[in-house]
Amino acid sequence: MDKLFEKLRAVLYWISVTSMTVMLALIFFQVVTRYFFGHTFEWSEELARFLFVWVVFLGSALIMGESGHLAVQILPTRLKGSASGLLLEIFINLCSYAFTMLLLVQGAKMTSVMTFQVAPGLGISMSVVYSIIPISAFLMILYLIKDTVKIISRIREHCGSAAISDRKAEVGR
Numbered sequence: 001m002d003k004l005f006e007k008l009r010a011v012l013y014w015i016s017v018t019s020m021t022v023m024l025a026l027i028f029f030q031v032v033t034r035y036f037f038g039h040t041f042e043w044s045e046e047l048a049r050f051l052f053v054w055v056v057f058l059g060s061a062l063i064m065g066e067s068g069h070l071a072v073q074i075l076p077t078r079l080k081g082s083a084s085g086l087l088l089e090i091f092i093n094l095c096s097y098a099f100t101m102l103l104l105v106q107g108a109k110m111t112s113v114m115t116f117q118v119a120p121g122l123g124i125s126m127s128v129v130y131s132i133i134p135i136s137a138f139l140m141i142l143y144l145i146k147d148t149v150k151i152i153s154r155i156r157e158h159c160g161s162a163a164i165s166d167r168k169a170e171v172g173r
Helices: 002-037 042-065 074-079 083-116 126-130 132-172
Strands: none
Touching: 002 042, 002 132, 042 126, 042 132, 074 083, 083 126, 083 132, 126 132
16 A cells, blocks of 8 residues: 555645646746747736646645655644554544545536636637646545554554553552
8 A cells, every 4th residue: 555655645735746847948938039039929828827726736646645744743743652642643533534525526626617628828728727636635545544544553562551550450459
């Protein structure tokens, strides 16, 4: 399972890097054509903007897979290794599921609603642009499932070590 997530991370990374590179090249191309020829292609600005949106959403999924999302770490750090820390981790995981499911459902709705609208510069359906929202939400859910499996294994370890210490206490009496 870890190999699958490593490959997913590599794919997301290279798609993000490639998209960012193309976006920067397009913006440079725009500046050069505007400065030297006094003309820009409207599709290039639009494509750069769409690529930026895709990079942000794919990057969000990528960062979630690396547990690099923005978080206040004071309380989780202090409670790490305790039962309270485990409960906090479960709560954070459940909140992440709620947000990501909201993103998935509303992103899918937005994608289906935008099928009628066409991007003026590129002539593509805006649903193509908005489709990254449910795609990234799905990827985030995959990473959340991976995190949930880790939490469950820590719960089992915690319960197992608590049972062993209870048995030792009974034997010592």
